[in-house]
Amino acid sequence: xxxxxxxxxxxxxxxxxxxxxxxxxxxxxxxxxxxxxxxxxxxxxxxxxxxxxxxxxxxxxxxxxxxxxxxxxxxxxxxxxxxxxxxxxxxxxxxxxxxxxxxxxxxxxxxxxxxxxxxxxxxxxxxxxxxxxxxxxxxxxxxxxxxxxxxxxxxxxxxxxxxxxxxxxxxxxxxxxxxxxxxxxxxxxxxxxxxxxxxxxxxxxxxxxxxxxxxxxxxxxxxxxxxxxxxxxxxxxxxxxxxxxxxxxxxxxx
Amino acid sequence: xxxxxxxxxxxxxxxxxxxxxxxxxxxxxxxxxxxxxxxxxxxxxxxxxxxxxxxxxxxxxxxxxxxxxxxxxxxxxxxxxxxxxxxxxxxxxxxxxxxxxxxxxxxxxxxxxxxxxxxxxxxxxxxxxxxxxxxxxxxxxxxxxxxxxxxxxxxxxxxxxxxxxxxxxxxxxxxxxxxxxxxxxxxxxxxxxxxxxxxxxxxxxxxxxxxxxxxxxxxxxxxxxxxxxxxxxxxxxxxxxxxxxxxxxxxxxxxxxxxxxxxxxxxxxxxx
Numbered sequence: 019x020x021x022x023x024x025x026x027x028x029x030x031x032x033x034x035x036x037x038x039x040x041x042x043x044x045x046x047x048x049x050x051x052x053x054x055x056x057x058x059x060x061x062x063x064x065x066x067x068x069x070x071x072x073x074x075x076x077x078x079x080x081x082x083x084x085x086x087x088x089x090x091x092x093x094x095x096x097x098x099x100x101x102x103x104x105x106x107x108x109x110x111x112x113x114x115x116x117x118x119x120x121x122x123x124x125x126x127x128x129x130x131x132x133x134x135x136x137x138x139x140x141x142x143x144x145x146x147x148x149x150x151x152x153x154x155x156x157x158x159x160x161x162x163x164x165x166x167x168x169x170x171x172x173x174x175x176x177x178x179x180x181x182x183x184x185x186x187x188x189x190x191x192x193x194x195x196x197x198x199x200x201x202x203x204x205x206x207x208x209x210x211x212x213x214x215x216x217x218x219x220x221x222x223x224x225x226x227x228x229x230x231x232x233x234x235x236x237x238x239x240x241x242x243x244x245x246x247x248x249x250x251x252x253x254x255x256x257x258x259x260x261x262x263x264x265x266x267x268x269x270x271x272x
Numbered sequence: 273x274x275x276x277x278x279x280x281x282x283x284x285x286x287x288x289x290x291x292x293x294x295x296x297x298x299x300x301x302x303x304x305x306x307x308x309x310x311x312x313x314x315x316x317x318x319x320x321x322x323x324x325x326x327x328x329x330x331x332x333x334x335x336x337x338x339x340x341x342x343x344x345x346x347x348x349x350x351x352x353x354x355x356x357x358x359x360x361x362x363x364x365x366x367x368x369x370x371x372x373x374x375x376x377x378x379x380x381x382x383x384x385x386x387x388x389x390x391x392x393x394x395x396x397x398x399x400x401x402x403x404x405x406x407x408x409x410x411x412x413x414x415x416x417x418x419x420x421x422x423x424x425x426x427x428x429x430x431x432x433x434x435x436x437x438x439x440x441x442x443x444x445x446x447x448x449x450x451x452x453x454x455x456x457x458x459x460x461x462x463x464x465x466x467x468x469x470x471x472x473x474x475x476x477x478x479x480x481x482x483x484x485x486x487x488x489x490x491x492x493x494x495x496x497x498x499x500x501x502x503x504x505x506x507x508x509x510x511x512x513x514x515x516x517x518x519x520x521x522x523x524x525x526x527x528x529x530x531x532x533x534x535x536x537x538x539x540x541x542x543x544x
Contacts, residue, residue: 075450095451097444105466114462115452166452 022202023049028081040227041067056205056213059223065206069172094168096176100159102147109143112162133161152180153188171203193245214257215245331516339513355498363422364483371430379438396428404493413494421490426482437471438464473537480529
């Protein structure tokens with residue numbers, strides 16, 4: 019399968035006046051076209067930094083990031099909170115990216131309209147974010163990202179600000195949307211269950227500075243199962259224990 | 273609180289009672305506000321009329337009213353009010369525009385802002401009346417000097433406040449702009465400016481008052497017209513009717529300007 023993203027021995031350190039803090043040490047992995055990868059690790063291990071590097075917001079100290087062998091591909095980044103701008107309507111919010119890149123065309127608006135319809139936000143297109151529920155806000159944020167037509171989606175704990183009920187249903191929604199649009203995605207999380215139920219592969223990182231400890235493919239007998247259904251499949255517990263053990267051992271070594 | 277109405281009226285529901293109590297309280301407050309004002313005027317009028325205090329020094333409501341009418345008839349009153357009001361509004365407008373532009377520049381050029389910081393702090397805490405004599409030497413004794421005096425009181429604090437507000441913007445919001453392919457310019461136009469509209473408007477409420485203070489200081493020292501001039505001139509020739517009338521009108525103007533900006537705030541700040 020063709021890989022859309024390749025990281026080769028990425029290193030990155032933060033600098034303060036007191037000292038240099040290594041955050042990422044020699045991380046390498048591949049992401050295949052259409053694959054959903056979860057990255058899991060202890061908090062503060064540099065997971066978000068890794069996404070910033072992939073999204074080109076920061077530059078690695080050494081190592082290389084290749085995008086489908088090329089220099090550049092469109093990347094969508096979903097942050098922990100939806101960050102809808104309170105003074106813009108839902109429509110104005112989802113068009114923000116296109117507006118800044120001067121791609122706010124008629125076709126783009128039609129596509130926005132279509133996505134709003136598909137993801138049940140059509141009635142709310144002229145509403146302000148404060149009038150939406152947490153789940154609806156997160157869907158609007160996803161549409162904003164999808165409208166940029168990214169080949170790769172980066173999700174930085176996008177559900178962590180939601181309550182548990184909403185979180186389960188929104189992650190189901192978002193999983194379906196990403197699969198339907200045929201996007202590749204990387205999800206950063208520290209929720210083991212979320213990682214197992216959403217992804218094709220789970221990458222486990224060590225505590226700071228982050229290294230790849232192991233990478234486990236998630237193979238469920240029922241391949242069509244939605245994330246919520248996967249949580250009650252027999253494989254789920256096995257994977258859960260395995261990942262938990264890996265993380266636990268990593269903590270003891272550190 | 274127990275039922276306040278007479279027993280022959282039908283009993284109120286809890287909700288009706290709540291609304292009734294609320295309105296009653298509001299009425300009381302209004303009545304007291306007015307009563308204090310009227311009592312003050314009445315005692316002032318009476319004590320001067322019965323010569324308990326000297327009406328030559330303390331003037332009196334009726335004398336102020338007469339002066340008002342007299343000056344309104346020959347047009348002087350509106351002339352002076354117009355001058356002061358005009359100077360205040362011009363300096364207020366300039367303060368608003370310049371402080372928004374300046375804080376944008378400071379945010380854009382981070383190093384410049386760090387370099388400028390001590391200067392801004394000093395200029396902000398410096399008593400502006402100390403500068404007024406300089407303004408007279410530099411800019412003469414006209415409209416320009418008064419407007420600059422008005423601006424000098426408000427501008428530095430306004431720039432500092434707004435710039436601080438820009439800096440406190442959630443860094444994640446700024447990151448969002450970058451992840452959506454925007455640049456620094458977009459951070460300013462899409463996040464900082466619209467996001468700080470409430471701060472800009474509440475700053476304007478403070479600034480309108482400060483501009484009036486500065487304008488009056490300026491008029492004290494350098495004017496041949498305006499309410500500040502009327503106060504100084506009146507005190508020099510012992511026409512305290514003029515002084516007190518001007519002060520009274522200043523109260524009304526200050527209140528009016530504040531309410532005006534408050535109205536803008538309600539319309540722009542939350543109406544969207």
